[in-house]
Amino acid sequence: MTEENTQTQSWRYKLHEIIFEADTFWGKAFDVTLLVAILLSVLAVMLESVAHIKAEHGELLYVIEWFFTILFTLEYIARLLVVTKPWKYAFSFFGLIDLLSIVPTFLSLFFVGAQSLLVIRSFRLLRVFRVFKLGRFMGEATQLTTALKASRAKIIVFIGGVFAMVVVLGTMMYMIEGGKNGFTSIPKSIYWAVVTLTTVGYGDIAPHTTLGQTLATLIMILGYGIIAVPTGIVSAEMSQQKHHPVNTQSCPHCSAEGHDIDAAYCKKCGGRL
Structure with a gap:
């Protein structure tokens, strides 16, 4: 492996730790900032639906809406860049939610009122379980998902x-x-x-x-x-379903979560954790 490839891998690894992990200071800071931004963006969408608020602050809310959309678009692109299998992330649950959370603003250029669908961003708040290391909740969520698929x-x-x-x-x-x-x-x-x-x-x-x-x-x-x-x-x-405790690690290849505590490889793509 050349020095340039090594530097690229090191850069992608460090950025992956910040964007997808919450074990480090910068990783947790990134996720907490992201959660606050999601809350503010959803609040802005809700306020825009109130007639008198829109009449008085419509332009400001419009600017805020585009600010968060551009911010989340850059974040989505960054997530695709730092995983080794971007298509795996793109078609994962959170990958689709991340994409759908930015599409409505662009659709509003052609369809009036489409920006109301930005409330889809609220689904991104599910990451709070990983951010604050609530692995037990992630295990329960995995168990519920498995039960729904089985039934x-x-x-x-x-x-x-x-x-x-x-x-x-x-x-x-x-x-x-x-x-x-x-x-x-x-x-x-x-x-x-x-x-x-x-x-x-x-x-x-x-x-x-x-x-x-x-x-x-x-x-x-x-x-x-x-x-x-x-x-x-x-x-x-x-x-x-048997309860298996899971960790809060994210696969660096496909960004899959919910791995067993002692897992060394991703159960989705087989990549090394």
């Missing part, structure tokens, strides 16, 4: 069954009540069935006939039973 097939089947159910129940209510009682179409009746089955009950449409009210009662009771199903599916999967 996704069951959840898809469950959602499919619920969809078929609301279609049938909505159609039945359309036939029973008809347009004179507000059930003017099957899609609108299905909307009522969804609202009723989920126990939300907006009250904008309600059955008036005895048969319709009886069916509505059964749907509401059924809704309470259905709510517990996805919770039970995920809980059952979580009970089978």
Whole structure:
């Protein structure tokens, strides 16, 4: 390896320690500063949605919005530069969130109001667990993610069954009540069935006939039973997961996190930690 390559690797390693790690003073300082910037940028987006604040301070909020967007864009580019496999980071969860947190501002040049989507930046606050060395929370998050992935097939089947159910129940209510009682179409009746089955009950449409009210009662009771199903599916999967403590290290190759305490290699890309 040439001296130039060695210097490049050393530069990338040091910058990686600052951007992706929180073990050093500068690494923690970088992450804390980043978290504060995220909070301020999300606050600015929220304030911009308030009419009288936008009327009085619209130009200032616009400048702040672009300032943070440029800052986060430079940060995103830096993250791509310091990892040896930038595409791995780009398509990771945090990589996609980092990208989506800057895209809305550029979209606002073509689509009015797109900047409101900048609140996606709030997802970046999840890094607080790593910054303050809350490895236990990272372990629990990994366990929950694994349980959700393991139960996704069951959840898809469950959602499919619920969809078929609301279609049938909505159609039945359309036939029973008809347009004179507000059930003017099957899609609108299905909307009522969804609202009723989920126990939300907006009250904008309600059955008036005895048969319709009886069916509505059964749907509401059924809704309470259905709510517990996805919770039970995920809980059952979580009970089978073994808790493995994880560290707060980030892979220098793909930026993956959540590695076991004694891990020497990344479980995502196989790179040495």
